[in-house]
Amino acid sequence: MKEVPVKIEVENRWVVSKIGIGEDRIHLHEPVNLDIPLKSIVDIEEKKNTLHIEVKGTPPTGYRVASVPKVLAALKRVIIMSCTAYRLMAYFMSPAVRGGVLVKDAKWEKGAIAVLKTGIWFVSQQKQISIPLGDVSGIELTTREVNGKKTDVVKIDHVESGGVSTSYVLCPLTTLQILYNFLKDATKEMDMNGDELDPVAA
Structure with missing residues (x-):
C-alpha cells in the first residue's frame, strides 16, 4: 500500500x-x-x-x-x-467551448467518465476534470465532426467561472444513449443517493 x-x-x-x-x-x-x-x-x-x-x-x-x-x-x-458510480470508458473534450468560443488546443482525451452523487468527472492520464451536477445547464445528444465525419456525441453545457462552457463525450452509440439518459436523470434528481447508481466496471 x-x-x-x-x-x-x-x-x-x-x-x-x-x-x-x-x-x-x-x-x-x-x-x-x-x-x-x-x-x-x-x-x-x-x-x-x-x-x-x-x-x-x-x-x-x-x-x-x-x-x-x-x-x-x-x-x-x-x-x-x-468508487460506487456510473462509469464508462470514453473519449471526452472538456471544455471544448468556453463563452461561445472554441477552446484553443482542445482535443479528444481517452479516458473515463464517472457520474458521482454531486458531479461528473472526466479522467485521463493527463487530466481530472469535475463538473458539479448543479452547474450543468443542458445535456443533448447531438452530432459533431470527428476526424472528418459526423459522429454522435453527448453535449454537456455547464457554468464555469460565471460563463457557459461546453464539453463533449464520445463513445459507441448504444452506450452513448445510456449515458445520455443517465445524465438527464442525474441532473434532474439532484438528491439521488449513491446506492441508486448502477455501478459499471470501468
Missing part, C-alpha cells in the same frame, strides 16, 4: 497524517485510523487543495483531506476509477 502525506480534518482542526492507497481501499492513518473500501465511497468533491470524501452509511460519513496537487490527483484517480 502506497502512503502519501496529507492533513485530515478531525473535530474542526487539521491534523498532519498519511493516507495509504491500495487497490481496493484507502487507509486513513492516526488519529482516524480507518480502512475505507473504495466501493463504499459514493462521492468526492474538490475545493482548492482539499477533497471531501463521502462514505455510504446512515447517515453518510464525510472526511476532508488536504495535500499538494500531485497527491490529491493520485488519490482522486484511484477513488474515481473504483
Whole structure:
C-alpha cells in the first residue's frame, strides 16, 4: 500500500497524517485510523487543495483531506476509477467551448467518465476534470465532426467561472444513449443517493 502525506480534518482542526492507497481501499492513518473500501465511497468533491470524501452509511460519513496537487490527483484517480458510480470508458473534450468560443488546443482525451452523487468527472492520464451536477445547464445528444465525419456525441453545457462552457463525450452509440439518459436523470434528481447508481466496471 502506497502512503502519501496529507492533513485530515478531525473535530474542526487539521491534523498532519498519511493516507495509504491500495487497490481496493484507502487507509486513513492516526488519529482516524480507518480502512475505507473504495466501493463504499459514493462521492468526492474538490475545493482548492482539499477533497471531501463521502462514505455510504446512515447517515453518510464525510472526511476532508488536504495535500499538494500531485497527491490529491493520485488519490482522486484511484477513488474515481473504483468508487460506487456510473462509469464508462470514453473519449471526452472538456471544455471544448468556453463563452461561445472554441477552446484553443482542445482535443479528444481517452479516458473515463464517472457520474458521482454531486458531479461528473472526466479522467485521463493527463487530466481530472469535475463538473458539479448543479452547474450543468443542458445535456443533448447531438452530432459533431470527428476526424472528418459526423459522429454522435453527448453535449454537456455547464457554468464555469460565471460563463457557459461546453464539453463533449464520445463513445459507441448504444452506450452513448445510456449515458445520455443517465445524465438527464442525474441532473434532474439532484438528491439521488449513491446506492441508486448502477455501478459499471470501468
